[in-house]
Amino acid sequence: MMKKSNREIIMLFFVLVGGITSQLTAQDKYLDKNGIIIFEASEKLFEEVKAMNESATVILNTETNQIASLALMKGFRFKNSLMEEHFNENYIESETYPKATFKGKLIDFNANDLNEKNTEVSVEGVLELHGRKKQIDTKLNMQKIGNIISMTGEFITTPNDFDIKIPKIVRNKIAKEVNVKFDFKLKKK
Amino acid sequence: MKGKKPYILLSIALLLIVLSIITYNYMYKEHRNIATENVSFNVSASTLNSDLSLPDKASKYIDKVVQVHGTVTAIEQNDVVIDDKVQVSFIKNVTSGLSTQKKITIKGRCVGYDDLLELVKIDQATLIHDN
Numbered sequence: 001m002m003k004k005s006n007r008e009i010i011m012l013f014f015v016l017v018g019g020i021t022s023q024l025t026a027q028d029k030y031l032d033k034n035g036i037i038i039f040e041a042s043e044k045l046f047e048e049v050k051a052m053n054e055s056a057t058v059i060l061n062t063e064t065n066q067i068a069s070l071a072l073m074k075g076f077r078f079k080n081s082l083m084e085e086h087f088n089e090n091y092i093e094s095e096t097y098p099k100a101t102f103k104g105k106l107i108d109f110n111a112n113d114l115n116e117k118n119t120e121v122s123v124e125g126v127l128e129l130h131g132r133k134k135q136i137d138t139k140l141n142m143q144k145i146g147n148i149i150s151m152t153g154e155f156i157t158t159p160n161d162f163d164i165k166i167p168k169i170v171r172n173k174i175a176k177e178v179n180v181k182f183d184f185k186l187k188k189k
Numbered sequence: 190m191k192g193k194k195p196y197i198l199l200s201i202a203l204l205l206i207v208l209s210i211i212t213y214n215y216m217y218k219e220h221r222n223i224a225t226e227n228v229s230f231n232v233s234a235s236t237l238n239s240d241l242s243l244p245d246k247a248s249k250y251i252d253k254v255v256q257v258h259g260t261v262t263a264i265e266q267n268d269v270v271i272d273d274k275v276q277v278s279f280i281k282n283v284t285s286g287l288s289t290q291k292k293i294t295i296k297g298r299c300v301g302y303d304d305l306l307e308l309v310k311i312d313q314a315t316l317i318h319d320n
Contacts, residue, residue: 031306033265033268033270033276033306033308034265034266034268034278054278055268055276055278055300055310055312057303057305057306057308059305059306068305069305070303070304070305072300072301072302072303072310073301074251074252074300074301075300075301075310075312080216080217081218081219081220081221082215082216082217082218084220095248095251098251098301098302099301099303099304101305
């Protein structure tokens with residue numbers, strides 16, 4: 001009799017602890033499955049070189065301030081289908097390198113300080129695509145409305161950073177610098 | 190001899206026009222229409238997910254038109270998640286007529302595997318049926 005109730009107490013304890021910890025971890029995560037990433041490398045007078053991905057994944061852990069993002073290369077859509085084909089086959093080689101990832105950390109950030117006003121937050125991390133890595137440090141504009149954290153920003157990178165070769169015949173039609181913009185709406189998980 | 194000159198000029202002009210049309214059509218060809226393309230694979234959401242998680246098996250699905258069935262587990266704007274395994278983005282807004290627990294079949298382009306969420310992503314999808 002004694003043994004049984006002991007066991008029940010122990011089990012109850014584990015259920016409670018388990019419940020509390022899972023709730024804690026669940027509360028600390030914000031998620032966006034439909035993050036928008038746009039990159040543009042257009043040159044004046046030439047056709048725009050621009051693509052958009054509307055299903056990037058972003059996870060923000062507001063306890064550790066760690067952020068992770070993933071975009072599938074095949075998810076980038078161009079206005080011009082031939083450009084999309086060349087992007088996948090010749091430049092980004094999406095069959096070999098299907099995704100781009102960013103893993104980083106928000107600096108001096110406290111999620112509790114966020115409100116409806118725009119707050120500038122620094123982020124530092126590593127962008128990996130085409131099998132190469134590059135340190136990216138930039139600023140984010142963040143605000144919180146209800147349970148949603150909005151995060152927008154941009155940075156500049158180059159094809160060279162990721163060892164992406166641009167053939168001579170199109171070199172003057174593609175900008176040396178690529179502007180990357182993103183717009184994430186993260187919901188509490 | 191002199192009478193032939195206009196014809197030569199005319200045929201050169203025609204040839205140039207035809208060439209430029211061909212070049213234009215090549216450079217500005219239409220995007221694929223996933224909704225009317227034939228289905229390459231017809232699988233359940235969980236089969237697609239487990240296959241996509243293995244790089245060897247994944248490559249045969251990428252960029253192909255897949256038909257997927259399962260139960261709706263989440264709805265978000267114009268997206269649904271099937272069996273917590275496959276995230277589907279529709280071309281047209283159809284999510285208003287859907288609810289969780291509903292069984293659906295969709296057709297779309299397999300974009301790839303998101304290993305952060307362990308989720309397959311499908312875009313340009315159309316609803317085949319729901320019941």
